[in-house]
Amino acid sequence: MLDAQIKSRYEIRAKIVKAMAHPSRMFMMDELAKGERCVCELTELVGDDVSTVSKHLAVLKNAGIVKSDKRGTQVFYALKVPCILNFFSCVESVMKQNAKDHATLS
Amino acid sequence: MLDAQIKSRYEIRAKIVKAMAHPSRMFMMDELAKGERCVCELTELVGDDVSTVSKHLAVLKNAGIVKSDKRGTQVFYALKVPCILNFFSCVESVMKQNAKDHATLS
């Protein structure tokens, strides 16, 4: 990792992945995969304070994972990158494997 | 997210993604995608303290992303889930899109 340029590249990558690495944000991405949602809808679903949800969405937007569209007083968020879904299926496969390994251990 | 079971599911998912969300860990996963590596090799490449690298690897292992094999005094780590690679290509696509958007803004 000596090369600063390479290091920087991994830092940028990590920033994107880090943006996904939160239960509420994972949930919201899943929800957005079904279609756009306004902050109020997501807030209702997640069950946290609106300000918290808004900040989570800002993290996702800042990472380039979602985009927002203000219509009237509402702001609608939508997934910007479709491959996110494939990614989740990979995470699922890790979970399944873990479950299998765990079962084997007992 | 009221349902505790669903919430728990997203927490487990997030734990896996969070394990990936670090520059050094991303780098190591990329390196492991080429083949198994011992801790000493990864330490050399990453350039951090051995203890730091060891802890990063423990995080990845605990998440079920890598597996380890002790041979003699060395411990070899290897990727456990191949789809990790597809995931990175998705992250790359986010990066490319971000770059494009950024260019458009200027």
Added chain:
DNA sequence: TCCTTTGTTGGCTATTTTGCCAAATAACCA
């Protein structure tokens, strides 16, 4: 058996992340 190499773990501080409340904005409607 003692020494050396390779890794892991404990401990500690610095930094980052979370999530809530309160305050500020923005867009509408009466």
Added chain:
DNA sequence: TGGTTATTTGGCAAAATAGCCAACAAAGGA
């Protein structure tokens, strides 16, 4: 214009991460 709804931002305290050093454990060789 004044009030209401929807969202973002500032600020702050609690919790989680990161990374270094020192100490410990394991395996092999002299």
